[in-house]
Amino acid sequence: MKKILLFILCVVLLENNLSATVIKGYVLDAKNKEPLIGAVVYDQNNMKVNDVVGMDGSFKLNNVNEGSHDLIFKYIGYEIKEKNIYVALNHKVVHMTVFLEPKGLSLAQVDVVAQQNTESNAYAIHKERTAENVENILSAKSIQLSPDITVANVLSRMPGVTVQRTANSGEGQYAIIRGMDKRYNYTLVDGIKIPSPDDKNRYVPMDIFPAELISNLVVIKALTPDMEGDAIGGAMDLILKDAPPSFLFTANLSVGYNQLFFDRPFYQFDHQAVHLKSPAEMYGADYPAKVSDFTINNLKFQRVRALPNFNGGLSIGDRFFHKKLGVIVAVSNQTSYSGSNDFFATPRAKPNVDNMPGFEYMTTRYYSTQNNRLGIHNKNDFVIDKNNRIVLYNAYFQLNKYISRNSVETALGTGVGNVITKDRSQTQLESIYNTTLQGFHTLFPSLSFDWSAVYSKAWANNPDDVQLQYNSTIINAPTLQGLTHKWSHNTDQDLAGYLNVYWKPKFDGSTPEFQFGGMFRHKSRNNYYNEYSLTPELINNEPQSFTTIDSAKFVFQGYNANLGSPVNQNDYSVIENVVAYYGEVKYTLDKLNVLAGVRMEQTDLHYSTPMPVSFVGRTGSQIYSDILPGIHLRYALARNQNLRFSYFTSISRPGYFEVIPYLVSGEYFDEEGNPYLKRSKAQNLDFRYELFPSSSEQILAGFFYKQIKDPIEYSLVQDLGPSSLQLKPQNFGTALNYGFEFVFLKYFKNFGISGNYTFTKSRITTYKSSYQRNASGDLVTDSVLVTRPMQGQAENIANLSFLYKNLRWGLKMQLAFVYTGKYISQVSGYYGLDYWSMPYTTMDFSFDQRLTKEGKLHIFGKARNILNAAAITRIFRPNSYLTGTYQLPDQNSPNSVVVQKEIYKPSYLIGVRYSF
Known part of the structure; x- marks a missing residue:
């Protein structure tokens, strides 16, 4: 531990080794004023005087002598810029801000194929800023630098998420979102809900996923009507790596x-x-x-x-x-x-x-x-x-x-x-x-x-x-x-099927987007x-x-x-069919983006056990329908500021094993099922203010409220008797x-x-x-x-x-x-x-x-x-x-x-x- 702290201290001292005269400033995109991280700055007359633009867009040139200096600013995809500056003898610090223009192309015909770097921190922050609902995103670059190698442990670093550890190793296993037990969330892989290997419950053990396969890890805290409605705490979406635009090979x-x-x-x-x-x-x-x-x-x-x-x-x-x-x-x-x-x-x-x-x-x-x-x-x-x-x-x-x-x-x-x-x-x-x-x-x-x-x-x-x-x-x-x-x-x-239809008609110059669809899962x-x-x-x-x-x-x-x-009764079979339909509309009115809609889900669950006919609860079923409305508002206070409001309703179904009248001998207490267990229903509210000072920086503050029936x-x-306790x-x-x-x-x-x-x-x-x-x-x-x-x-x-x-x-x-x-x-x-x-x-x-x-x-x-x-x-x-x-x-x-x-x-x- 002492060696780690000493190493960090040495880096800090080297970083802040100031000379008598410095030139410092920022290099920004001329159009959107975003910092150009990684741009190169150097003195054409003294190549030893150079720097690389930092994470906040700043640069600093040390050991600058008195006299005239031709500074060169270079960044891939941007026009090279040259600025002449004179440093007087008594100048200790010279400040400047430089704007670079993107390179332009003038061709008779061109096919442009572009692909964003979806694994970067800037992309993750951009997706948070433009999302229609409330969510937090962690990029592959952040995951790569983190001390964690499993998705479960990575989740513990995300806002509002705690991780339940295993007793046998202390490693993270199950995610708890906003204080809601693991049963109140579900897991997606590339937007598709996946089943669980857990023997009793629906929730997925997150320690099964290696972190390095993830392109973006998304924690969704407000459900939209096109999403499955059985999450009160939230949903976790594991976005896996996409095919690259050109040859890629990585090994570790x-x-x-x-x-x-x-x-x-x-x-x-x-x-x-x-x-x-x-x-x-x-x-x-x-x-x-x-x-x-x-x-x-x-x-x-x-x-x-x-x-x-x-x-x-x-x-x-x-x-x-x-x-x-x-x-x-x-x-x-x-x-x-x-x-x-x-x-x-x-x-x-x-x-x-x-x-x-x-x-x-x-x-x-x-x-x-x-x-x-x-x-x-x-x-x-x-x-x-x-x-x-x-x-x-x-x-x-x-x-x-x-x-x-x-x-x-x-x-x-x-x-x-x-x-x-x-x-x-x-x-x-x-x-x-x-x-x-x-x-x-x-x-x-x-x-x-x-x-x-x-x-x-x-x-x-x-x-x-x-x-x-x-x-x-x-x-x-x-x-x-x-x-x-x-x-x-x-x-x-x-076995599941999904269908989504998008219609963008034009009305009096405005273009609302209607979306409707459904899903079926057996x-x-x-x-x-x-x-x-x-x-x-x-x-x-x-x-x-x-x-x-x-x-x-x-x-x-x-x-x-x-x-x-x-x-x-611990042996059982379950057949569950879920049918869902939804409709929603997205509309932009000046600075206000609106998404409103409703989802209907019908659940039909039947279970059976090999118990005798006389056994109470030998077979059973749960059949119910839910109508789940929701509305999400995003108001742009400025280009880099949002106000968000979300309201949605959701449910949480009991675990499959929980509605079976099972009895399992536990280490300290026996466990038994409850065939009369009902699904939970919730009303959910979210309000959040968002500020994005740059493509790599953010400040988010919000409130949430949930009422769970x-x-x-x-x-x-x-x-089972006065001297016996069961979970x-x-x-x-x-x-x-x-x-x-x-x-x-x-x-x-x-x-x-x-x-x-x-x-x-x-x-x-x-x-x-x-x-x-x-x-x-x-x-x-x-x-x-x-x-x-x-x-x-x-x-x-x-x-x-x-x-x-x-x-x-x-x-x-x-x-x-x-x-x-x-x-x-x-x-x-x-x-x-x-x-x-x-x-x-x-x-x-x-x-x-x-x-x-x-x-x-x-x-x-x-x-x-x-x-x-x-x-x-x-x-x-x-x-x-x-x-x-x-x-x-x-x-x-x-x-x-x-x-x-x-x-x-x-x-x-x-x-x-x-x-x-």
């Missing part, structure tokens, strides 16, 4: 390491030993499994030194047949080793009297995770003629996780030191595939249309999730307890689940001692235990979510500062249980109304980045901070016992240095979590666990209890990039 290779494994070994199991199918899948549902059908090799953990992380990427593209056919293929392959050291207090099913938190065990967990991430993207576009174009793109994303976990649970207050040890190995295989064929056609100058035919499929396989348990005390050796093997897999397949989703429980064999009618997994002996105990769970959250309930999704009345966003990006020559801040408040009122003594001294459980923030909503979110971009040296650096305020990570069924994730601050550093003059070869580096931030979870109740028999670790407050602490350690990456 990098290696790195996680500091966690400098301090402890990596726990590894044999991935090849995992049986991909359960005995019931291999031999039939009525097959009586034998103990020999199950491998134990995935429980043989080796303590090894983790291999270095490896990342590689390749992009190649060109245009053929007189530029009519464009092709690009991009590949990213990432292998990383990560983990966490975790403390967790295992709660009792029922709290202590007066809703005081009660815990059974103090648990320490050690995770070791190997991630293999693959992304392949191919896009082809063919220009038939000036009125017709066809696009075909294919994308495949894969994330394989191999997770080893060792946990030790120590009983609290027993006096004999009961210890439960659990060894677990998990294999999680996730994939998403999408292929889309699109056509863009112009029939008349006033009439055009486009269409899309889509096939998408997401699938996940969690084969042989195996856990071994053995117990011991201070005075007794470990005894073998049990062994469980679980298999689950699911598929989510979409979704089929299937889930498989099977679990086998094996019991230790008694040795001479005594519990079996545990030494190693090789010597452990198991049997099936109980009726049909060797069949696993061939018929259970029937929001969905998980809560603990007692459906269950439920609707909770009406909720409010509102706040303020501020975004800024400003450059000072080569230095820049970028940041955003979001303040969010939400309010939801629900019933909770209160466990206490009544006036007679009897223990009773009452219901009380409680108002609290929505689950996952952080009141304060902030990002701050210090940038340095020296075009002369070819050096870019970024020191970035991300702050996420406290939020409810788990809603409790009891008053005052919600789990709160505490404020979390990370600091990251990255750099990119050009190695060759022509800029083809670069070296880059990334350092994440430099401050070694720990993720801490608390219950805000008086703390009786500071000392004594029930003492818990890491307690530092009498007013709150630390129930979880996760440590991930910093990680580092360095590599090279070549482009041609």
Whole structure:
């Protein structure tokens, strides 16, 4: 860390090495007054006196001697300009502003084919300024410089977005937009909604996407009628790389390491030993499994030194047949080793009297995770003629996780030191595939249309999730307890069609644009689940001692235990058809742009399970229609200033698995479904002021307000008995979510500062249980109304980045901070016992240095979590666990209890990039 700060200080000192006399000023486009970043300025009589125009359009010439100087200003595509200036002896600073004129062409006939650099920061800011709705965009250039290699982590740097981390590695996984839980957003790839490999829900895990395949990352916060309406928080659109205007070749290779494994070994199991199918899948549902059908090799953990992380990427593209056919293929392959050291207090099913938190065990967990991430993207576009174009793109994303976990649970207050040890190995295989064929056609100058035919499929396989348990005390050796093997897999397949028609008639000199269209999606989703429980064999009618997994002996105990769970409500099939129609009109009246319209969506969902006919909820359906109006206004105060107002209505459908009456055994609480769960509906308002001082700078400030009817959250309930708690999704009345966003990006020559801040408040009122003594001294459980923030909503979110971009040296650096305020990570069924994730601050550093003059070869580096931030979870109740028999670790407050602490350690990456 000290070396990084010293390096930055040296750069600053070199940058500000002032001479006695300087000439400074700006080089701007003569027409739009935009800075010409990268223009060259030099003294024709002394070539050592030169500079490259910085990010704010400024330049500075040092060591300027007294006398006359012929200054030359050059920029590609602009006329060269020469200015003569005289510097007197007593002049310390000379100021000037120079305007360059674009070069002109005078030809009898010319065909012009132009393509913007869609991966630049200037393009992203331009798209934000001209967008019809409220959105934020991050360009490929910004992503390239960021310390992140996955889309999930990149999202954490965007305004109003927090990212939910995985416990096994601390890496970002799910996005929360404006404090709205991940269920309230959806994911697009090139504007097409994609299915999810998640086994229960609709939302997509964002860590499956490599960041380097992205051309622009768009967070859409106000839906227009032509967009699918099931997002209350917002939508994320991953714009993948387009075919280039000419030959393109880029390749990168990098290696790195996680500091966690400098301090402890990596726990590894044999991935090849995992049986991909359960005995019931291999031999039939009525097959009586034998103990020999199950491998134990995935429980043989080796303590090894983790291999270095490896990342590689390749992009190649060109245009053929007189530029009519464009092709690009991009590949990213990432292998990383990560983990966490975790403390967790295992709660009792029922709290202590007066809703005081009660815990059974103090648990320490050690995770070791190997991630293999693959992304392949191919896009082809063919220009038939000036009125017709066809696009075909294919994308495949894969994330394989191999997770080893060792946990030790120590009983609290027993006096004999009961210890439960659990060894677990998990294999999680996730994939998403999408292929889309699109056509863009112009029939008349006033009439055009486009269409899309889509096939998408997401699938996940969690084969042989195996856990071994053995117990011991201070005075007794470990005894073998049990062994469980679980298999689950699911598929989510979409067949969809889209049609959009555009009509621009002329009325009295004005040209409104009418747009209408529709979509149809047929979704089929299937889930498989099977679990086998094996019991230790008694040795001479005594519990079996545990030494190693090789010597452990198991049997099936109980009726049909060797069949696993061939018929259970966790197996299900869902068919969902969504039909949507919309109409909207766009109109410009002087400085006011109006987009208004309405969307109608009809949802028809049917599910079935293999349960007996007598089972309540064996099959079911949800059929409903929604009318979703919206209006978006943009008023141009000036060329570079906007006022925006948006109103739209939207919905959020329950997860597929949530409406199935399932029951899954969880680690601490069982989970059950809710067939009576309803969709959430929302009214959404946005107001934003926008200022764009230049093509690379912006200031955005806005307010948002959301009223959500029937929001969905998980809560603990007692459906299965007074001594048992289950997590269950439920609707909770009406909720409010509102706040303020501020975004800024400003450059000072080569230095820049970028940041955003979001303040969010939400309010939801629900019933909770209160466990206490009544006036007679009897223990009773009452219901009380409680108002609290929505689950996952952080009141304060902030990002701050210090940038340095020296075009002369070819050096870019970024020191970035991300702050996420406290939020409810788990809603409790009891008053005052919600789990709160505490404020979390990370600091990251990255750099990119050009190695060759022509800029083809670069070296880059990334350092994440430099401050070694720990993720801490608390219950805000008086703390009786500071000392004594029930003492818990890491307690530092009498007013709150630390129930979880996760440590991930910093990680580092360095590599090279070549482009041609």
